[in-house]
Amino acid sequence: MKYIITGSLGNISLPVTKNLVAAGHEVVVISSNTSKKADIENFGATAAIGSLSDLPFVKSVFNDADVVYLMIPSDFTVVDFPKLQREIADNYIQALEGSAVKNVVVLSSIGAHLRKDSGPIDGLGYLEEKLLGVSGINTVFLRPSYFFNNLYSQSGLIRNAGIAGSNFGNTDEKLVLVQTDHIAAEATRQLLDTDFTGNRIVYIANDERHPNEIAEVLSASIDKPGTPWVTFTDEQAFEGMLGAGLNEGFANLYVAMGKAIREGRLQEHYWQNKPAELGTFKLEDFAKDFAKA
DSSP states (O other), rough: OEEEEEEEEEETTTHHHHHHHHHHHEEEESSSOOOGHHHHHHTTTTEESOOOOOHHHHHHHHHHSEEEOOOOOHHHHHHHHHHHHHHHHHHHHHHTTTOOOOOEEEHHHHGGGGGGGGGGHHHHHHHHHHTTOOTEEEEEEEEEEEGGGGGHHHHHEEEEEIIISSSOSSSSEEEEEEEEHHHHHHHHHHHOOOOOOOOEEEEEEEEOOOOHHHHHHHHHHHOOOTEEEEEEOOOHHHHHHTTTTTTTHHHHHHHHHHHHTTTTTTTTTHHHHHHHSSSSSOOOHHHHHHHHH
């Protein structure tokens, strides 16, 4: 079986690549970074060096594959990230049409059901919608929740301001959290399951905790117990992100995502379709990594 992996050697694509190679499959990893070529080949995969914005390149790589793992990488250097997301999504669709690919596994996100007004997730909802219109392929939409790794951004606030927070957290709703290793394991499982037909949505989560709990656990891990979670206004969150070095485009996207969480829209479909079992890695486990970092 020939697999195409997008996402180079990222936190999820790397273990997925290793797992598929170990299972005896032919694996081609797309990367825009020429320096990754040797690393990819050292893992027993084939490197395809090129840009996802280059349609002829993407078509040539997808052409004779059996299964494709799709993700849209972030690029914090661009001003209009949604435009780039749509461009890559459109290239994926055109490359799949007329190819030999039968199965597609997509790294989407919780909130993708909204299709709009969820910040950086809008581009993933766009990709989901476009894939539903491609005939002849079977598709799995992986929808992981809020990455534990995103909480590393709280370290400066806790240490320097004595607070944790974002522009959500002032409701009773818990925040659904996920570990990247758990995503990679589920992605591998879905990629190896080539007998299914149609389309399916798979939610991936490890823990469900209120932001107040998150602040308590993380602050206690770095000897700052009792640190409160503060819900910022959208304007305060935007200014804080600019101060942290994000450009205006990305700051606006993350403010929109936080607003969707605050208003209960982003996670609503998850609560209606949550997985039967959550991953074993919990907030307290992440707190140990947080303290070391």
